[in-house]
Amino acid sequence: MSFSSAPKTIAGKPVGPIGYGLMNANSLQLLKHYFTKYPEDASRVVLSIKGAYDGATQSPTASPEQIRASVDECLTLLDGTKSIDLFEPARVDPNVPIEETVKALAELVEKGKIGSYGLSEVNAQTVRRAHAVHRPAAVEIELSLFSQGALEEAGVVDTCRELGIPIVGYSPLDRGWLTGQFKTLDDLPQDDFRRFYPRFQPGNFEKNVELAGAVEKVAKKKGVTSAQVAIAWVQQQGVLPIPGSTKVERVQENTKYVELTEAETEELHEALSKAHVSGHRYPEMFQAHLDK
Incomplete structure (x- = not known):
């Protein structure tokens, strides 16, 4: 689940609630409704959320402050019905060193706000830099018969296999x-x-x-x-x-x-x-x- 059509701001910077759909009926709100009705399923589901992205400007917002705000907004929407097992910044923020982003994510793991963190749309060098701070639980790439670039060019797949990081293929x-x-x-x-x-x-x-x-x-x-x-x-x-x-x-x-x-x-x-x-x-x- 990722991106928002109704971004919020902190210190004038957008952080955005996360979820597909309408402001009052997005994916996280639907999940809250489901897990409220079927609480026994919460432990059977691995919930992976992508955030720290401003849907209005289509740009990543992954400073430590924005990462924390994005996670807190997701937790507010879930309202205790389900924990966040994996949180991924939707893209790498060019204005924030990946080390700063990962350090904030690692702190959220230590506090129990998220179970783990992942990366999305990254290259091999970014994976190594992130791994040096805190090991990612997953790296998400676009992979299909029509989109094989991650296998052929970026080196990210070989790097993840070397470091023992699971790879998730979207689309x-x-x-x-x-x-x-x-x-x-x-x-x-x-x-x-x-x-x-x-x-x-x-x-x-x-x-x-x-x-x-x-x-x-x-x-x-x-x-x-x-x-x-x-x-x-x-x-x-x-x-x-x-x-x-x-x-x-x-x-x-x-x-x-x-x-x-x-x-x-x-x-x-x-x-x-x-x-x-x-x-x-x-x-x-x-x-x-x-x-x-």
């Missing part, structure tokens, strides 16, 4: 591309935020439909869905995938375990090697805070 379905549901631009609602993303722009869209079709071909031969193949590939890399779902049937589909054979993996790689995914994974306004 394993590449914002829906790898579900096989997009055939034309008309399949995307006019008000869908993804229309602003490069891979969904005219020109890029048509090329990516062909690549998504190659994944769908493997899925049909295997008797599973494209999403299940895409998630299985991420798991095959030793990464924990966290697909987003808004429907019960999608959650059930995405949590069904599927294992790819060596031949299936090779077929996927061969198909994707013949053409490149068209378009960057984020619009330009977001790119400044990636892989930092």
